[in-house]
Structures are given as structure tokens and as C-alpha cells.
Amino acid sequence: MTVTIVLLFLAAMLVLGLPVALAMAVSGSVGLYMFGGWPILRGILETAPLSTANNYEIITIPMFMLMAEFVILSGVADDLFRAATIWVGRVRGGTAMATALAGAGFGAISGSSTAAAATLASTSIPVMIKQGYETKFACGVVAISGTLSMLIPPSIALILYGIIADIPIGALLIGGVVPGILVTLTIIVTIAILVWWDPAIAPATRTYTIAEKLASLKRVGLVVVLLFSVTGTIYSGIATPTEASGIGAFAAMLTAAWERKLSFTSAWRALRSAAQTTCMILFIVMGAHVFGYFFTLTRVTNDIAAWVGALETSRWIILAVILAGYLVLGFFMDQIAILILTVPVVLPLILQLGFDPVWFGVLIVVTAEVGMVTPPLGMNAFVVARYTRRPLSEIFRGVAPHVWAHLVIIAILAAFPAITLWLPSTMR
Template identity: 65%
Template sequence: MIAAGITLLLFALLALGTPVAFSLAIAGSLGLFMIGGLDVLAGVITTTPLSTAGSYELISVPMFILMAEFVILSGVADGLFHAAKTWVGRVPGGLGMATALAGAGFGAISGSSTASAATLSSTTMPAMLKQGYDPKLAGGVVAISGTLAMLIPPSIALVLYGIIADVNIGQLLIGGVIPGILVTLTIMATVWALVLIDPSSAPRGQAYTMMEKIRSLKVVGPMLVLFMAVTGVIYSGIATPTEASGIGAFGAFLLAIKEGTVNRKSLAKALTHAAHASCMIIMIIVCAKIFGYFLTLTQSTQMIVDWVGSLGVSPWMVLVIILFGYLVLGCLMDQVAILILTVPVVLPLIKALGFDPVWFGVIVIVVAEVGLVTPPVGLNVFVVARYAKRPLQEIFAGVWPHVISHLMLLAVLVAFPSIILWLPKQMAP
């Protein structure tokens, strides 16, 4: 009864607009006090912040965020879009496909979906509208392409999942590579299908010579070097994800210097943004640990596992229900908050049902991508609407075809776990 009451209090605080970290801390502290009194509460509160924030793996979070800020500072997204446009812009819907490719490239060197959506809104959206694209088609592809940063390494969301679930972060990041490619191709295929249905929604773009196409690839070189500096060293076993995050942040800083965009003002802005985002995420993780101790003492997760086991329902049916719950939560809450709140409770059940935690982590992030573009929250849609100065309803209308195609791909990834797990199994020990 105490666990149920405290959980209801947590969701009530969230519904009232209390910040996620404070909601977790208040509910968890009250629960600990009710169970063990002031001594238990004081013991947890005095030890949890240092033990949690001092985690070695947690260093990768601010480093990957800093890497994203330096990539934004470098302005490399403009070059990525131009290169993609040069190669596929002449194809019907080519600029939309180029947006997906630019989103994948930017995500591979940033890891932040909102940063990716904001950058694409400022670069690719005006180009599509200028060429005569249907605003719904243009806004939809920009919003969904921004979510690729959640999946393609270095993904901050996958790092957070690994920290919360105590799962190998390197395997999680590598596990996102093939699904990330498949999601990119799915976005491109959806654009192609939409243009096939209504050719007037996306006029053909400018044609380029082969020499111009080859010259456009010069911007891809530094991006590939940076991507390999992070993902390649993790896959080969040369560096841990934490060490790779430091390499990535330094590499992104060098890229920004190369582009000539670093000065005292821009550097201070990038560092400040990275510090703000890092403090917010670490604060949420620390407070989630307090709430996690409460769940542990009440044995809530074990009771849920035992209850589901007694139902005699197929593990796949339970998985479908869990994923449906994630889809619903994704429509209402921020993805970081969803991971923090649900993973400690859901993961023991997933393991008890015999599912791989690495595979499940990637699946959850694919589901979270859908949540980033579905109402009423749809964070990426709000970002695109703000930066592109377009109506929210227009962007939401444009993402629905991509939501449907995403759900179809999700079904494939669930049915064939080897798509996700093959690359992690090939990693150096």
C-alpha cells in the first residue's frame, strides 16, 4: 500500500508540473521516512549524491553533451545537408531524403535529438520550402530525422539507459548502429512513398555533375573521422565509452576550430549549455537513486515480477503491453524522465521473461523516437515549429506517416532480435 501511495504521489507531482528530479526526491524521501524513519532517510540522502554523481561511467554524459555543443558550434550540419542534397536532390523527394541523411550524419557526431532537430530546422527546412515542398512533408521529415540522434551512437539516451540498467554501454551504443541505418532508410522510403502518391508535394531538385558530387564529400571526411574516433574505438575495444566520450568532445572541439567558429563568446556559450544540460540530467539520476532505494526496500519490482509470472501469459504478450505503455508515456512525458522512472521497474521483469537487456534498451529508444514526435508533448515537433516558425498542427500532420512506418520497423526489430544484437556480439572482448 505504501508503494502504491508513493507512486501516485510521484505522478501527482509530475502532473502539477514539479521538475522530475524534485518529484523523485520528494516522493522517494517520504517513502523512505514512512518505512524506516529519519535514520534510514538520512543515511540514504547523505550517501547517495556522492556515490551516484561520482560514478566513472557518468562522466560520459557531460562529455557527449559537450561534444554535441561543439558540433553545433562547428556548423557542420550545413555541409552535411549540402553533400546529401548534391547526391540525391534530383530524385523525387530528394531534399527530404537528404534531410534524413543529414540527420543521420549529424546524429552520429552529436547524440542530442533536440539539438539535431533545431539544427535541421534552420538548414534543411528553408531549402525545402524554397524549392516548393509541401510544408507538412518538409516539417514531418525534419522532426522525425532529428530523432535519429537518440539511436545512432554516440547516443546520450543509450548511455543513460546503460547507467540506469547497469548494462554494457559499449554494446548498447554499437547495437544502435544497424537500427539507426534502418530507421534512416525507413524515413527515406516514407518520403519516396509520399511523393509517389502526390508528386506535387516535392518538386525535383537541381542536377549536379559527378565532379560536383565528389567535391561535396569533403565535408563528410571530418565527420567520418569523428564518428570512428568515438564508435570505432568502442567497437574495437581500444577505449571504453567513457574514454571515447572524451575523445569525441576533443575531436568536436578541433572540428569547430577547423571551421573557424570558435571565439571567447561562442566557447563560453557552448560550455554553459553543456553544463546546464549535464547538471539537469545528473540531478535527475541522483534523485532517481533515492526513489530506487525506496522501491528496493518495499520489494516492489520483485512483487511485479512474481505477479506477472503467476499470470501464465506469453512473454511476447507482456512485451507488447510494456512497449504500448512506453508509447503512451512517450506522448505525455520527456524521454529522459521515462527512462529514469521506468527502467528500474521494467528491466527486472524483462530479464525474468528471458529477453536480452541490450536488445530491449535499443527497442525502448526506437519507441522513444516515436514519442518525440507524437502529441501532446512531441518535443521535436515543438522544436521544429519554433525554429522554422511554422504552425504546430502542420508539423504534427506531417509526422504521422513516419510514425506508422516507424511502428512497422519496430515490429521487425522485435521479431528479429539478431538485427540489433549481431554487431555487439562481434565486438572485441
């Protein structure tokens, strides 16, 4: 009965628009008070914030957020888009495909999905519209390409999943590489099919010489350096994810300085923005820990795991139901909040069913990508709409084919776990 009251209280606060962190902290506190009174509640409130912030791996979050800020400041994302356009621009729909490639490249040097969507919206959409692309089609490509930052390392979503689930973050980040490549190819194939079906939405553009293509690669060298400073050092065993985050932030700062974009004012702005985002994420994690203590003491997770284990049905059907639940939650909630709220409950079930936690983490992050572009709260769609001043309904219609394509790739990743687990198994 206590659990039901607390869950209804949490749902009511979320519906009323209370911040997720505060809703979880308050509802968890109410539940703890109902369960054990003031002594238990006071003990947890005195220790939970410190134990959360004292986690060594939390350092990766501000460092990767700072890396993203310096990457945006340096203008490297613009160079990525221009280089990709030169190499594939002559193909019909090539500029849209270049946007997907630039989104993947930006994801490899930044863990922020909304930052990727904002950067791509300000760079690629004006170019596509100038070339005669249909606005709905162009906006949809940008919105879905921005989600790649959730999956391709360094991924804040995977880092948070690793912290919550107590799983090696290095394996999670490397596990996102191959699925990230597959999702990028899925976006490109979807673009090709849409253009083949209706050539009017994406006219052919000019061709480029070999000299122009080779010259464009000079600007991509900095991206390669940033990529190795994070993913390369983690995979090779040179650095832990926490150390790699510091190396990546430092390399991104040097990149901004090399491009002569770094000043005291711009550096302060980047530091402040990274700090604000980090505080928001930490606040959510603290609230989730208070709520998690309530679930632990009431043994809700154990009871659910025992109940599911007694069901006489295929574990794949249970997995399908869980993923469907993540899709529905993604329509209404922020993806980071979903991970923090659900992983403590769902992960024991996954382990009991015999699934790999690294594979499951990558799988639910790919599933969460869909929530970034679906109504009513698709964050990337809102970002693209703000930058382009186009109606939200138009953005959602443009991204709809990519949502269906994402569901196909989710099914493939679920059916073949080796796609995700192969690369982490080769790590040193």
C-alpha cells in the same frame, strides 16, 4: 498501501508540472520516511547524491554534450545536409531524403535529439520550402529525422539506460548502429511512398555533375573523423565509451578550430551549455536513485516480477504490453525521465522473461523516438515549430505517417533480436 500513496503523490506532482527530478526525489523521500522513518531517509539522502555523481561512466554525458555543442559550432551539420542534397537531390523528394541522411550523420556525431532537430530545422526547412515542398511535409521530415540522435551512437539515452541497468555501454552504443541504419532507411522509404502518392508535395530539383558530387565529399571528411573518434574506437576496442567521449569532444573542438569558428566567447558558450544540460540530467538521475531506493526497500520490483512470472501467457504478449506502455508514457513525459523512472522496474521483468537487456534497451529507445514527435509533448515537434513559426498541429500532421512507419520497424526489431545483437557480438 504505502506504495500506492507514493505513486499517487508522484503522479499528482507530475500533473502539477513539478520538474521530474524534484517530483521523484520528493515522492521517494516521502515513501522512505513512511517505510523506515527518519534514520533510513537521512542515510539515503546523505549517500545517494555522491554515489550517483561518483559513477565513472557519468563522465560520458558532459563529454558527449560538449561534443554536440562543438559540432553545432563548427557548422559540420550544414555541410552534411549540402553533401546529401547534391548526391540525392535530383530524385523527387531528394532534399527530404537528404534531410534524413543528414539527421543520421548528425546523430553519429551528437547524442542530442533536440540539437539535431534545431540544426536541421534551421538548415533544411528553408531550402525545402524555397524549392516548393509542402510545409507540413518538410516539417514532419525534419522532426522525425532529429530523433535519430536518440539511437545512433553516441546516444545519451542509451548511455543513461546502460548506467541505470548496469549494462556495458559499449555494447549498447554499437547495438544501436544497425537499428539506426534501418530507421533511417524507413524514413527515406516513407518519404518515397508519400511523394509517389502525392507528387505535388515535393517537386523535382536540379541535377549535379560528378565533379560537384565528389567536391561535396571533401566537407564530409571531418564527419568521418568524428565518427571514427567515437563509434570506431569503441567498436575496435581502442577506447572505452568514457574514453571515446573525451576523444570525441576533443576532436569536435579541433573541428571547430579548423573551421575557424572557435573563439574564447564561443568556447565558453559551448562549455556553459553542455554544463547546464549535464546538470539537468544529473539532477534527474539523483532524484530517480532516491525513488529507486524506495522501490528496492519495499520489494515492489520483486513482487511485480513474481506476479508476471506466474502469468500463463506468452512472454511476447507481455513485451507488447510493456512497449505499449512506453508509447503511452512518451505522449506525456520526457524520454530521459521515462527511462530513469521505468527501467529499474521493467528490466527485472525482461530478464525473468529471458530477453536480452541490450536488445531491450535499443528497442525502448526506438519506441521513445515516437514520443519525441507525438502530441501533446513531442519535444522535437516543439523545436521545429519554434524555428519555423508554424502551428504545432501542422507539425504533428506532417510527422504522422512517419509515426506509423516507426511502429512497423519497432515490430520488426522486436521480432528479430539478431538485428540488434549481431554487431555487438562481433566486438573485440
